[in-house]
Amino acid sequence: MRETMIYDTDVYQIRKDILKRMLEIIDNRKKVSTVFYGDSITKYMDIDHYFSFEAANCGIVGISSDMLLHFVDEAVIKYCPKQVFIMIGTNDLGNTTMTSPRQIAMNVKELIEIIHENLPESKVYLISCIPCIEKIHGYQYKKQGLRSNDILRMVFEEYKRIIPYSYVSFLDVFDSLLDENGVPLENCFLDGLHLTQDGYQRYTDAIKNQLKKCEEDINEIRSRD
Structure with a gap:
């Protein structure tokens, strides 16, 4: 692991589990019209349970935004999907790479x-990061990395600032996992970072609500023409 390297490089180090998951994705030749691409939040999401459409789950545990660039051919392009959902960023803010919100957004823009x-x-849907429980995974508690809920929010703001394309829609699901006081709902998190079944229910409901809003906005624009 990078933390034990004598020379501490800022280049992401690929682990065995990531390589194994990549090979699984490479071996999948099933044609689908939708792809979900991202990190463990995507990987552990039961797409068949939460969504009515068929999709390829190309989530990879532990992956960061720069690594998505190197695997986009196998994880997205080979499927020729009509729509692509991307969710990434929280691993970039951990102690493995410590990438700034701006650089995460630049990586995603290139992707x-x-x-x-x-x-x-193809239509691209860019999903916001989700919050974390800071007393477990925040940088002030762990004394390493950059992760905090303010910085996780900042990633999405950078997306909207630098990605101007009409074929991209932004799905902000951050608040769906907060209580009325803006505090992360502990029953939605397994370990302060990954989601429980309740968490995934809220998360996927928020995605579907945001999708519906995007469709309504498009229809409203068309009605004006």
């Missing part, structure tokens, strides 16, 4: 551009 150049008819 989206690669997808669009290869699949110009």
